[in-house]
Amino acid sequence: MGKASRNGKALAALATGRLRQAGLRPTRQRVELAGLLFLDCDRHVTAESLHDQVTKSGVKVSLATVYNTLHQFTQAGLLRQVIVDAARSYFDTNTGDHQHFFLESEGLLIDIPGESIAVAGVPTPPPGLSVDRVDVVVRVRRT
Amino acid sequence: MGKASRNGKALAALATGRLRQAGLRPTRQRVELAGLLFLDCDRHVTAESLHDQVTKSGVKVSLATVYNTLHQFTQAGLLRQVIVDAARSYFDTNTGDHQHFFLESEGLLIDIPGESIAVAGVPTPPPGLSVDRVDVVVRVRRT
DNA sequence: GTGTTTGCAAAGTGTTTGCAATTTA
DNA sequence: TAAATTGCAAACACTTTGCAAACAC
Numbered sequence: 277m278g279k280a281s282r283n284g285k286a287l288a289a290l291a292t293g294r295l296r297q298a299g300l301r302p303t304r305q306r307v308e309l310a311g312l313l314f315l316d317c318d319r320h321v322t323a324e325s326l327h328d329q330v331t332k333s334g335v336k337v338s339l340a341t342v343y344n345t346l347h348q349f350t351q352a353g354l355l356r357q358v359i360v361d362a363a364r365s366y367f368d369t370n371t372g373d374h375q376h377f378f379l380e381s382e383g384l385l386i387d388i389p390g391e392s393i394a395v396a397g398v399p400t401p402p403p404g405l406s407v408d409r410v411d412v413v414v415r416v417r418r419t
Numbered sequence: 420m421g422k423a424s425r426n427g428k429a430l431a432a433l434a435t436g437r438l439r440q441a442g443l444r445p446t447r448q449r450v451e452l453a454g455l456l457f458l459d460c461d462r463h464v465t466a467e468s469l470h471d472q473v474t475k476s477g478v479k480v481s482l483a484t485v486y487n488t489l490h491q492f493t494q495a496g497l498l499r500q501v502i503v504d505a506a507r508s509y510f511d512t513n514t515g516d517h518q519h520f521f522l523e524s525e526g527l528l529i530d531i532p533g534e535s536i537a538v539a540g541v542p543t544p545p546p547g548l549s550v551d552r553v554d555v556v557v558r559v560r561r562t
Numbered sequence: 563g564t565g566t567t568t569g570c571a572a573a574g575t576g577t578t579t580g581c582a583a584t585t586t587a
Numbered sequence: 588t589a590a591a592t593t594g595c596a597a598a599c600a601c602t603t604t605g606c607a608a609a610c611a612c
Contacts, residue, residue, distance in 0.1 A: 301586065301587080301591065301592075302586090303585070303586070303593080304585085305592085305593070306592090323577080324576085336594095337593090337594090338593070338595070339577095339594095340577090340578080340579085340593080340594065340596095341593055343577065343578070344592090344593085347578095357505075359503060359504065360502065362500075362502050362508050362602095363576075364575095364576065365576085377544055377545075377548070388541070388542055392542055393538065393539070393541060393542075394538070394539045395537070395538050395555060396536070396537045396538075396539065397536045397537050398531070398536060398555075398557055399536075401520055401557070401559045402520070402529065404561060404562055405522060405560065405561060405562065406559060406560060406562045407557055407558070407559055408558040408559055408560045409557075410556070410557050410558070411555070411556045412541075412554070413553070413554045413556075414541055414544070414550055414552075414553050415550070415551040415553070415554065416551055417548065417549060417551045418547060418548060419547055419549045444567075444610095444611060445611085446566085446567060446568080446610070446611070447568095447610085448568070466601085466602080467601085479569095480568090481570070482569095482602095483568080483569065483570075483571095483602090483603080484567085484568060484569070486601090486602065487567090487568085487603090505577095507601070508601085508602085
């Protein structure tokens, strides 16, 4: 058995476990996508970028399924949606407390650890409203 | 001369001046939109909400022109685009330093003065990148 | 008059959905 | 086998664009 194949099987097993834990049936497509998303380091993807990647890896998954899967993973708490660009939706495999640098011209997101950053002086929300989350986007440009 | 008419003329004159300053021809449509946008308090609009408002006030402006005008005003520095929702673009008449509360379920934006809020601990961006702007969105919900 | 702006309708983009065929358990 | 999932294509919402007619200066 070659290395790639062995890795492939190990990855699939890990991905399958993660999906089961989340209450999602480990279908071929979900296992493939989970393998790409969760078994590397933290990642930021769009539906299109993930679809491209899975397609290039030789696996056939429709774009509609990628969209559906991203939302299912998000609902299951495996992903977090990041709103930084009016044109497309990003999904982040890091679901913990953190913020982002965003380089709009290249669609590049970079994590900022939650501990390093602090937002002070947030006023009390108007009556009847309470704070859900504080998002910080540090927009950067090439110098 | 009635009150409404007098106010209407005064508003139009002010709006016309503002447009001229910004280097934009004071066409009927631009004067109407500028009147709605700039002569009240600070406002947050979408293309659709502004189009509805101008239409209800009895003036005919096409939605395409509203979109174009919002972008022209933004380029001229009269408006600032706020990215908080994947589904629609908001434009803010307050172009100064400030942040926002956002109530997603109702599409409601509320300004937070820039002086009241402080973001500490933003790491140095990766080499080759520099900070353009720091956006803070305090997402709130009804309690 | 001359160049700008408008409005319409058509095109475009990213995303969602209905439903038959397929797959999972 | 029963229920869940997929893929396709069509539908969708929002936004942009091409171009002839209307307008500002």
